[in-house]
Amino acid sequence: MLVVSVLLSAGCTPGRTASPGGPRLALVAASAAVTLQRQGASGVDLDLDVHLVADGAPLVIRAARRSYAEPVAAFRRDGGRDRALPDGLVRNFAGLPGFVRVTIADGGGATVRTLEPTFCPGHRPVRRRPSAPGSSPYPVRCSTNPFALGAVWGIQAGWSASVHDPVGAPVDLPPGAYRARIEIAQRYRDLFGIPADKASAGVALTVADGPAAAPADGSGPAAVSPLRANPARPSGPAVVPAADRPDLRALPAGGMSVTHDAGGDHLTFFATVWNAGPAPLVIDGFRWEEAGAMDAYQFFLDDRGHTTGWAPAGVLQWDERDGHRHWHLADFAAYRLLDVQYRPVADSGKTGFCLSSTDPIDLTVPGANWQPASTDLRVGCGGRTVASLREVLDAGSGDTYRQDLPGQSFDITAVPNGDYWVEVAANPAHRLVETDLSNNVSRRPVVLGGKPGARTVLVPPYELVDS
Template sequence: MTLGLSAAQLAAGTASADDGSTPSTASDTDNGLRITGPPTVDAYAYPGESFAFLDSVRYLAAPEVGYEFATKRDSYGATPMMTMTTVDGTRRGETVTVPAELVDGMNGIKDGLRVRIVNSQGKVVFDEKRTLCPAGYDTRRIAPNGPSEASYPAFCGGNWFTRSVVFGVDQGWAANLEAYTDVKGVKIGHRLTMTTAITEPVAAFLGIPDSERKLKQKVTVRNASKEWGDDGGFAGEPVEGFSAEGADVGQLMQDVSPGTASAGGIEDSGVVERTPNLYLAEEVKRADNATASAKPGTKGAAPKVADPRDGTLPDLVAEPAWSIGTERQGGKDRLTFNAHEWNAGPAPLVVEGFRRPNKSVMDAYQFFYEDGEQVGYARTGTMKYHAAPGHNHWHFLDFAQYELVTPQGDLVTTSGKQSWCLVPTDPVDMLAENAAWRPELIGLESACGGKEATWMRESLPVGWGDTYAQYQTEAFDLTGVPNGTYKIRITVNPDGNLHEVTAENNVSLRKVVIGGKPGARTVKVPKIDGVDTETGDYLFATESARTAGTASMSSHSHH
């Protein structure tokens, strides 16, 4: 088998592929990416239906050298740029730029994967090109030469305000490729042949020889009722959540613009050297075994600090509102919107609640970390149990504020949303210093808690944000609000109770034009930085997932 191309050969191979010639390869050493999987898989159909569900098992493997991809954009409307770097142990190879025509926004490599299925008569029943996301929720170790745990995020993609994402395949690991397929025109008992291939232009760039870029699998269509019941799921049905056992969130998190980042741009730092976020590895282990205390000032706790150092602080940022609309609910017209706040670092935001003895509230404390070690804490507010449909968990009361204001900044009305359960739902800047690439390691089972909880930890790791959908009673009540131009003002840390690096980026404003008449109000939302954020509702967290103690990245509401 052939070696994946070096940085120089990658560039040369891409150029030759563009002019129609055959790209060069290096040596006979097994050093590059390859597609692999079992020779036989199953599909499932229900009796009487000509429709099957197929969730194949197939991987992109990196047996000897890891491959890291980083994509970033400098403004909301900028075109994302992707780079690729090979990683051999601690040695990083040359970073090369992925050709623009191969970049699908923040989602991965454009048209990099082709899935083709034929029936036993040779008729094509499915043929589709897909974005290649070299990540996956189900990573597998294939050799002892790489890291003991997968290091890259389990998905590709982002939201309107994502600045940068990172994905890849670790040395000695294989990443699960998106595999779900609906196949029409087939029935129980049919036998199919499925070929999954890295497409030729992408294979040329990655240095994957023809013999290693394709995987052929035999498929048998089985009875879903016998396997899963008449009202059950089917083979491989995704489960909400983004742990190793969760859904393939890479296909749920779809990039929604040609470029989204904070206005004013970000530094052109490329792939940064990341220091290990020991908070995610060590402190969480202690937290999982922690016992409740009325206050953190017990023996062995770190001392309280009145003025924590900047290196131990988060930087909370409010992004503009998006997915803005109107609804009629409870006899009232409301203005709905999504709100998004995130942590730019350099340290995680960690807030813990300690229940007052025999009381229904918790005292909230912010904890500070330096080089992975807890170095202090400070009182920062209150947590209360929110007993309401879709909630039934603990909320932190001092995180954000949502207001509708006039163009001059005068208050018109406030949102009904006054408390939060903080978990990382959206990647925003995976190239930020100390960014957490696998936030599921935090142990989100402690994030929201049940009624009986005596201790709570809520967190926003560096590089991650939390998206909330404001609708029904949490949206703006438009009763008595005249038609006209207004702004949605989002303020994170409105009371200044949370310690952070700066408050200069804590407020965002989004212009809206309200029209219509009572019972049928309308809203127009001008573009921001040339980008229309109202083309779809891409929301990546569910309240049910919070109640269950995991974060989910799917198109549902989040309270």
Template sequence: MIHPLSPGRKRWSPVARGVLAAAVLGAPLLAASASTPALGADPTNPTIELNAPSAVTAYTYGGGRIYSDLGFRLDVDGGPLVIWSQRAGDYKSAPTAVAKLPEGDVTLPRQKMIGKLDRFIRIRLVDRNDPDAHPVVKRRSTCIGEMSERARPDADIKNPYPTTCYYNPYSLGGVQGVPDGWAASLFGYDSGFRVKPGDYDLTVSITKGYADALGMAADARSATTHLTVLDEGECRGCRSGDERLRPNRREPNPAKGIDSLAELPPGTPVPDLRALPAFGIQVNRKGTQLQFSANVWNAGNSPMVVDGFRRDGEDIMDAYQYFLDPDGNQVAYQQVGTMEWDPRPTHMHWHFTDFATYELLNADKTRAVRSGKEAFCLANTDAVDLTVDGAEWGAYEDDLGSVCGGYETRSVREVLSAGWGDTYAQFRAGQSFPIKNLPDGTYYVRVLANPKDVLIESDTANNESLRKIHIWTDKSGKRRVTVPQVGVVNEADGIYYRR
């Protein structure tokens, strides 16, 4: 899937707008935290630590440029990290940046603009195959929180701070923030590197002025990874054993999770998964595969939220479903299986393994063939019904900072908002049935949501859709398919293959 976080698709959430207004007007900034100190306790500043995976593979595009965040994360624990940037309205002085810490405001190094923190990190790149080569050393500005993810499952479910650093030369104030229990990417989606293919030792450090001001421990200011750079034409997704991540994260105790709908607090909104009829059905040119598109959507009054937390040294994440009250606060969770890394060229992201299944049924509704696709990345691609209770009208712009995650990701949140569905188009790996050895006849394409009944939802009786088709062979021996129309729907009108 092409990463959906692209220029022009960023917005202020209502909370973020409130935070910025507080910054500009000088009002106190309040940030809820999963570990807010008890009433009367002395405030303590958060622990801030720079971490990186032991090894990362990145690919060059467009003249040697790398588009990857390289896995470097600024972990914040014990309270939020909030930074205000401001300047005088006469524009005669440089902006100032202040970290709003629990123990008091701390002035950060001098800034050039409202936006990224000027010269926040130091980068050192050493060619492993040419130890005599001069290391590449440079400093880079950073937008804290531009891309962030939960590092602890008990952290706040939403990031209340702006998810990017909007820039205008006449800006007067800006806010950057990382919630307690979250980890912020230092590079964002575009690392800005131009480097030839090879093996490198990449060291990133928080520059001294910032590290001192933020009270970072000496061993928490720097992190190093083994960076392997490949041409875009080389194997994308091929990894050796030493390229596994060493995540630094804590999972919830599965024993403390819920087991059924009845255990949720009364009135808790709940998702409701449903399957649309399969569409875009066609036979491939060789006549060996029946290709199709499918959409599973959420008709409930709550988003379907599934978080994954990576196991040490594995390409597997433990998955948890989270439940939110009407105000969006987390009230419960349950363990719901796993997520796995899918290295296939049309995927290259993390898939939840128990979301849906596809089957081709015989005329008597018995199974003829099962699709090899058994895992999915949850994302809002299509607005299916925005009139349902709790529908999220702006969901196409929600949670794009994490979505399906890259290989370097330590934790990921995948969300299917109320009223929205997730389309997988027929060109995706796994969106087909092998029909070479099937006889001509009537069949049904079955799409089943929540096949193992591991996800808690309000209704499981509406999870299935069946699309009747006819497979036949013409006089020249070519396999074909006829797909009867569903009601008055003309699939040729308004079909957009989103991913």
């Protein structure tokens, strides 16, 4: 409790507006329109992809209480000084209460819902521009534990945080078209010196039953993003360090079978690309003005998480197909069916992947991360309306794509029976910087047989592995 006592007795001064050296804050919408899906009778999670951006300097807030018998005291860091927030403004450690006012109007302009959610400044932090710092030191969660004693909230300079309340209850909105207006409350505008033209955002909202779909007028999530990337590259020249590189390797394909449908016969399989270390593969993407692509950069981190260099890494592309619906790094891997002389017979057409540490492959390699942060494709690969994102494949982990996903198959309808190889190649275009490019390809022998509509595949064991 010593740190808390020092903070509360440091003679912090109250202030009504941000100093010239403080953060420049602005509220922005990641897309002009959002389509959300109802969650049955519970309603819709009102995630409008609206963000608070900090420029110039970080937004930093500390909150603490000496004991459970005393109220929370909160301070913001401003121009090298701690300035007290008004008494009673922060009541717990979940965030800033009533930071924004969300007004939902129907097609006729009548207000149907008004909400004032709590804002957690650490929620979904993303880098807004490639020249911003490569990492953020601030926590990514706020505490809802009633016995919490202290908190630090922050938005790194050049980064943003979502104003969506992660613990808010679903809102009962019938399917239809709406207009959402999000405004920073006047007390926070005054407190942080946010001008009126930076304090509000509007979003066209469509609420849908069943799978989310773009509105018929084409104004859905593909609309141009106002939170687009700065077209400039990261600050300074591209520098590729001798160390701090990943080593991508392809594992043999497995789980092979033949499916039959009206489109013909398809050989399906799962495949894994993994990182043998010693450094993570870190890709940051920044949105172009059009919605379907981002500039991608590979950043190199040392064992303390500090950025030591960067290099262009191509593009991230939005994949609309069922089972994906997230951002893929182009040319991350390639699948080919080869004849016995290694000549291409068919390819899967899939080269883009969302990078995620889905499987521990070898946690004994140098630099292996035993607790990788990005393990869920649904979380780590970004929704369609995000303005920027980071995808990571940690050392020791692999990224596996199952055989039931689009692109995990070869069309063998016109391929004769016989002996073939299934090839998995990591980093086939050599866009990514690695320690070793000689170990990026694996091949698995297969034998095709049967008749059209009833094709078969025989897969010999791979040494001692039968999969």
